[in-house]
Amino acid sequence: MSQFITLLQRYHQQLELHYGGLLTQDIRRAITDMLHCKSDPTRYTQWHCGHCQHDQQLLASCGNRSCPQCLHQTTSNWLAKQTDKLLPVHYFMVTFTLPYEFRILARKHPKTLYQLMFKVTSNLLKDFASREDKGSLGFTSVLHTHNRKRELHPHLHIIIPCGRYDAGKQQWHKGDNHYLFNAFSLAKVWRARMLDAINHAIELTLPNEIPKKWVVDCRKVGFGLSSLQYLSRYLYRGVLPDKDIINITDENVTFRYKEGKTDIIKTRELPVLKFLWLILQHVLPKGLQRVRDYGFLRGNAKQLRLKISLLLGVIVGKVYKQQKVMKHAVCICPFCQYEMHFLGVNRLRN
Template identity: 50%
Template sequence: MMFQSLLYDHLDELMATYSSTMTSDIRLAIHAMLTCHTEQNGYSQWHCQHRTTFDWLEKQQRKLLPIDYFMVTFTLPAELRPLAKGFPKQIYQAMFTVSASIIKDFADRAKSMGETIGFTSVLHTHNRRRDLHPHIHMVVTGGGFDTNKRQWIHCKNQYLFNAFALANVWRARLLSHITDTLKLTIPRQLPPKWVVDCRHVGRGKSALLYLSKYLYRGVLADNDILYEDNGNITFRYLDSQTKTYQTRTLPVVRFLWLILQHVLPKGLRRVRDYGLLRGHSKHQLQQIQFAFMIAGQLTLPALEDKPISRKADYFCPCCHHLMRCLGVFRPR
């Protein structure tokens, strides 16, 4: 059962129920979904190309270092989610800006790290049940490069930063940014303690393999939509606690709106690199990799050339691996 088909069949009811709360970006997304694979837009043919990892993993292997990696997750509290619904571009941009500034400042003050670290931030807007739950997953190098000594400084004892300290600063800075910079009104009742998770996720390539499943995934795959019955849709999700699949059933229109609320504002970059992982730091990163290679601690994997040059990621709905474009056909 495809989301596009459900959207087409229940469009009138969806618009009647949620039109007043739809952003222009959601309206554009609906139009794009409804005209996809139709004569209006032409069509393309794709062939499933089974690869062992997603495109993100292949890209990150070119930046691989034989070091510990950490995943830091900054979560927007439930009380501020209405602001994210009303001002998604401003709030999501603020989350990127503030979380990046926090990691940079903590790294600058850490005595056990070098001057320059690297990290990649990825925005997710949903939890496993697909409710609105904005958070940023951040992949951070376990250490940094000391430009004076020209050597890599490793984190000690698989420890990056104190999660409670990160959470306190996250709360103070984000609220300040929302009120002082964005000039938005925040709710009176806010939790005194916010959540930032900081955990060690492995070393080298094994860490990247672990992280790849978190970072690049759609909101809901078509094969997770199980069935429609009496005007309700049932879909499955993997429970984080039990590691087993659970199901959730909603009226069709409510289900459509549940998914559509995760449409990102036009022009918002969901993935961003910082520090050593930025494109501008490519030369410095290659020098660090070369030093590890000379020490016999790093061998970069041989990577295949890209089958196509593409502006967007397309993955097989069955195996979720990269697909090759066989051609684009325009209407006459």
């Protein structure tokens, strides 16, 4: 069992007493799911082996996207699908970060605020591209809510292929491998549009202090694969893997992280309850889609991507070795090592 869930089982009542006022309905739902994940004897999955006729029951997973024990296959599937979309061009990563002063909004109204972040950044990038009149962009936006120390730090990573597709002329315009957009101009417009969007949102209120300069980072990231691999690590497996929790006592938890600027491994020690809250504050609202594809990278643009790849002289999915996408959970028979058939989830009745 996950070390985080073990701690949650032991301290969840104390957590409620100390942080009850901050626990949203979504966080409480995630806690309930994780407390029952692979530990509820009344809920199990049924499997059958067609080769040796062995039947097997396994305790059911909760399937919550914040659970560190679940959705590992979902992460692999997402990376496989994104890898199959890669084009033989250079890629850029643009990162839009909300200033520290807006963290209170992220805690109180995460769904509204994060939706605005997606809307503002996507329109901003499309508008910057339209000024150059070379066709439309394709890009993938991924929401991260934490920094390396796991503090609340909302930001969007956006992966953009270097090039544009002109639908009218059915042409691919090769981009500059060393330049996408001016980061300072992006930051200036990002600040203005985000403030305007928050002003017009009914449930949001601007903080008293607003920094004049916001941060947008725009950099080359090679041919895209390494960046997709990095982004996939925090999508569906919780925000802190078990391997990074290096010491647990009755009072404190110590975990390690890599400092961004120096790549030095550092440690952070926190009281148990504060550690649990540190992780749980990143539970996303129900229904919020944290990964979104735009332009020729959207899900229903497969034929368009095929056309672009032909213009580039390659076949979609052949830039890198095509990854296998698992459409269902897999269980291997302990006796004959054949893949078993999933029969469903059952619940025992008293």
